[in-house]
Amino acid sequence: MAISPSLAVQQCEELLRKELQDNQARNILAGAKRVIEMMLSRRTELSDAYEELYTRLGRTPQTLRLLFEVLSRAPGQYSEVQISKERKAQKELRELNQRIAGLAEELAKQIVRKSTLNDTSRFYSETHHHIFDVIYSAAKESKHYEFQQYVQEHTEALQSQFGLKYWQSISSVVDAIGADAINAEVKASDSATVAATESRRSGRSDFVKALIDQMEKVVGLSKHHRISDNTLASLINCALDLDADTLLDGDYIKHLRQRERMKRSDAKERT
Template sequence: MTLHPPASPKNVCEELLMEEKRYNAEHHILPSERAVADRLLARALEMTPAYEELHSKLHQHPHALKTFLGLVLTAAALWNPEKIAEARNARSELTKVNQQIAKQAAELAELLQQRSDLGNTSGFRTDTHYHVCDVIQASAQENHGFKYYVRERLEDLQRQFDLKYWPTLSDFAHELARDAATAVAQASDPLTAAATAASRASLADFFKALFVSIEENSARSYGLLPHGLQISDSTFAILVNCALDLDADSMVDSPYVKRLRQREREGAK
């Protein structure tokens, strides 16, 4: 019987990457992650020391090596500098939209109050909504859940309590204005928070997102990566250089990663 030597860490890791590529291609999903896998495979010589460290620390933990490599693919696809810039722009745009809503809702509130005053004093009126429940019902005409489960109860409440117990349409618009004016754009997940926390954009944003992604998938967070996993600065530098396909002028080294991690630890104190 012929005995085959065990596969090298490089071969093991590259097979996991190719397996991920095949699965995504067969299911027509995640083309951006396939592109990242191609970058890692194309820079095999640079990646070899990183593969050796990752394999030595993760191969004894079921699915941990595949999980870690998958996190690198996802982070480079979704949280690369271009995507992080888009996220920062979206945050700014959300703030601007809320400012516009606050301004226009306040103006609408004044107009609604003016219409109500004219209807009560001028001897003229228009056949328009005057009760907030009427607006709710009219706007929910295509909402089948509302029609079958909410409408009848709302009508009962409207009959039970007359107009003085309900906010006016102007009150409603004023609240929309107040709500938008005081709103603060906040990240909806830890990766977005990490990647956009700094006041100025830099490559460090991507590292922060990758660090958080690893922490979110650790055993402490009920993930598949072993608790207390320590990856060297040099391996992180290699992973980011290759996953983002950085050229010689943009590449980072282990001292860069060491300084970044030190700043992160000091900031967390």
């Protein structure tokens, strides 16, 4: 005779099914759908985890629902493939800023040289000499009708009111673009991405760190509502569909959490 699932298991699986139904109704998050279906198919492995989660969070089902939402979406957001793409994007942004700075410096020099020849030679290059002329030309070329219709008449009035000496030269604006690029810091848009990309080499720990960050920041699981190492390992194993040879255990999660706490502590001391 089959043993009926406990109340904890029933409640947790009911939340998972509700999340699955909502996603299917809106035809979104196919990756999350696969994770939820995997979790529902691996009840035996997750029973102890469900018992703990229900004991800790059962009185706040909204928090438990949010935890499952974060868990089901995390593999798609912070997979090794996705984090690899983010690392490449980070590197490319830094390289592009360097290139933009170099190109801007060279362009500014050429513009200054052109202006000098315009002023000293018997030839004149009929190119833009006012920064607003550049903006008007860009608006025309890009068909930016909102600017042309609502803004340009006001800037033209200012341009007529104040002579050329009151405005930045085109070359100085280009210089500013280069300075902005060279001084720009490439930052992640969220703390989970920071956690997933801070190590020098990619690995499964990237996903685990991102998930822990999401659970702390999005779900609000502080040290007072902390999920045990074993439960977190079970949830990750099912969410990532790990096989017997690659399963994570509680010790792995424990050591990773310890390393992260030491990093945060060292960072606070340095500041």
